[in-house]
Amino acid sequence: MAQRPVVLVVGGGYVGLYTALRLQKRLSRGRAEIVVVDPQPHMTYQPFLPEAAAGSVEPRHVVVPLRRTLPRCRVVTGAVTGLDHAEKRARIAPIEGEPYELSYDVLVMAAGSVARTLPIPGLAEHGIGFKNVGEAIYLRNHVLARLDAASSTDDPEVRRRALTFTFVGGGYAGVEAFAELEDMARYAITHYYPRLSTADMRWVLVEAMGRILPEVDLDMAAWTVKQLTARGMDVRLNTRLESISDGCVVTLSDGDEFASDTLVWTAGTKPNPMLTRTDLPVDERGRVVCEPTLQVRGVPDAWSAGDLAAVPDLTKEAPGATTAPNAQHAVRQAKRLADNIVATLEGREPEPYRHAYAGSVASLGLHKGVAQVYGVKLKGWPAWFMHRTYHVSRVPTFNRKARVVADWTLAAVFRREVISLGQLQDPRREFVQAANTGRTGSLPPPSAEDKAQSGSLRAG
Numbered sequence: 001m002a003q004r005p006v007v008l009v010v011g012g013g014y015v016g017l018y019t020a021l022r023l024q025k026r027l028s029r030g031r032a033e034i035v036v037v038d039p040q041p042h043m044t045y046q047p048f049l050p051e052a053a054a055g056s057v058e059p060r061h062v063v064v065p066l067r068r069t070l071p072r073c074r075v076v077t078g079a080v081t082g083l084d085h086a087e088k089r090a091r092i093a094p095i096e097g098e099p100y101e102l103s104y105d106v107l108v109m110a111a112g113s114v115a116r117t118l119p120i121p122g123l124a125e126h127g128i129g130f131k132n133v134g135e136a137i138y139l140r141n142h143v144l145a146r147l148d149a150a151s152s153t154d155d156p157e158v159r160r161r162a163l164t165f166t167f168v169g170g171g172y173a174g175v176e177a178f179a180e181l182e183d184m185a186r187y188a189i190t191h192y193y194p195r196l197s198t199a200d201m202r203w204v205l206v207e208a209m210g211r212i213l214p215e216v217d218l219d220m221a222a223w224t225v226k227q228l229t230a231r232g233m234d235v236r237l238n239t240r241l242e243s244i245s246d247g248c249v250v251t252l253s254d255g256d257e258f259a260s261d262t263l264v265w266t267a268g269t270k271p272n273p274m275l276t277r278t279d280l281p282v283d284e285r286g287r288v289v290c291e292p293t294l295q296v297r298g299v300p301d302a303w304s305a306g307d308l309a310a311v312p313d314l315t316k317e318a319p320g321a322t323t324a325p326n327a328q329h330a331v332r333q334a335k336r337l338a339d340n341i342v343a344t345l346e347g348r349e350p351e352p353y354r355h356a357y358a359g360s361v362a363s364l365g366l367h368k369g370v371a372q373v374y375g376v377k378l379k380g381w382p383a384w385f386m387h388r389t390y391h392v393s394r395v396p397t398f399n400r401k402a403r404v405v406a407d408w409t410l411a412a413v414f415r416r417e418v419i420s421l422g423q424l425q426d427p428r429r430e431f432v433q434a435a436n437t438g439r440t441g442s443l444p445p446p447s448a449e450d451k452a453q454s455g456s457l458r459a460g
């Protein structure tokens with residue numbers, strides 16, 4: 001290995017950021033060059049996305065800037081499009097300019113997961129995921145814009161369609177986004193939309209399994225369904241999305257059909273498909289096969305962890321059990337991974353990763369939540385409080401912790417912000433219109449996009 005080995009970290013999310021943070025701390029300057037490649041210039045603290053969508057936290061505060069946090073690393077804003085580990089060369093597509101190859105000595109594969117979609121008619125055209133901060137901002141603006149649209153029309157069909165919000169997938173990401181956004185819309189209608197009633201809204205959660213929240217016990221999941229139902233929300237278990245038409249008519253497997261301007265897809269994730277363009281070994285689910293030490297099986301100088309890695313779960317007796325894809329494991333695996341890289345660079349043996357899953361906390365709106373941690377079950381306000389304290393203690397950097405606490409405090413004092421910045425969805429529209437008007441001297445006819453602008457998700 002080179003005198004000053006290059007450690008390439010693919011992905012600057014949970015695993016990538018925490019690994020790089022630890023490596024820059026533990027490896028004195030000059031001992032290694034750490035290169036972090038990510039298409040985004042920031043790490044996203046995904047557990048705060050539902051609160052960012054609901055306006056309880058400023059979206060900028062749920063992301064952690066990589067360049068600021070990793071001053072001793074080289075940050076490349078771009079995507080790794082594939083790699084040849086046998087040759088130790090990665091292909092990089094920067095956000096601008098020609099792709100190039102980067103040579104490295106040690107690889108950390110941490111490119112996470114992507115939404116697992118199905119070939120459902122209309123899904124790609126009308127649906128949106130909930131994995132990144134852009135989607136959270138978009139949905140917040142979109143939901144509030146739907147309230148504006150419903151409040152400004154006398155057409156009962158337009159109003160019903162605007163006020164019908166459909167979510168598919170009942171894991172914690174889906175349930176939290178569903179419950180938080182409903183809570184925000186309820187608050188907004190109660191305070192600022194005298195022409196609307198909360199009873200006009202229809203929130204539908206579609207889940208193919210017979211339960212939601214597989215991370216908690218069945219009784220807690222059933223309690224959550226009861227709570228959501230008591231809020232007037234419609235939770236459809238054992239039901240699948242069949243299609244969504246161009247007119248935004250949603251068809252479910254139970255035969256129900258209704259028009260909905262909003263379709264959010266949170267029905268699971270799959271390992272980053274970029275792995276198929278590497279020579280790393282993957283299992284039947286497309287995950288990188290790892291040893292308990294987080295080394296890629298049978299491949300020297302390659303490490304992996306997080307959502308895209310199949311890491312043996314040493315706390316479970318079932319043969320072949322692997323750790324679940326969640327932040328709790330991602331953070332801890334990153335620390336073990338970084339320590340193991342340092343150990344091997346120093347000629348010591350790497351240690352296996354072992355962590356028994358502690359449980360889950362989920363927020364269901366302001367002052368509402370559900371939690372099951374170390375067997376202790378909490379409901380309502382105590383669960384919500386635990387959710388907030390746990391996540392603020394976990395969000396990386398003191399700077400972000402302070403900003404998130406400030407957001408919560410300001411929202412408690414001045415009420416939460418419920419204004420749609422709809423122009424963010426298409427900021428150049430007005431300018432382009434003005435420029436075109438200047439050219440022809442008359443107003444251009446409205447484009448299809450203009451007409452749809454206040455309509456379905458596609459147009460925002």
Ligand SMILES: Cc1cc2nc3c(=O)[nH]c(=O)nc-3n(C[C@H](O)[C@H](O)[C@H](O)COP(=O)(O)OP(=O)(O)OC[C@H]3O[C@@H](n4cnc5c(N)ncnc54)[C@H](O)[C@@H]3O)c2cc1C
Nearest residue numbers: 011013014015046047080111112173306307326327328330
């Ligand atoms: C809405 C939501 C809420 C959640 N809430 C919780 C929770 O409450 N508790 C919990 O434990 N877990 C939660 N999770 C799951 C948790 O966020 C993930 O398990 C965790 O982020 C996994 O970390 P990772 O590093 O593997 O992936 P990520 O954190 O997703 O990082 C992957 C990184 O790779 C980058 N990348 C992608 N493609 C490339 C490429 N080609 N080249 C280079 N970089 C690339 C991405 O931009 C990203 O920055 C939640 C997830 C979501 C979506």
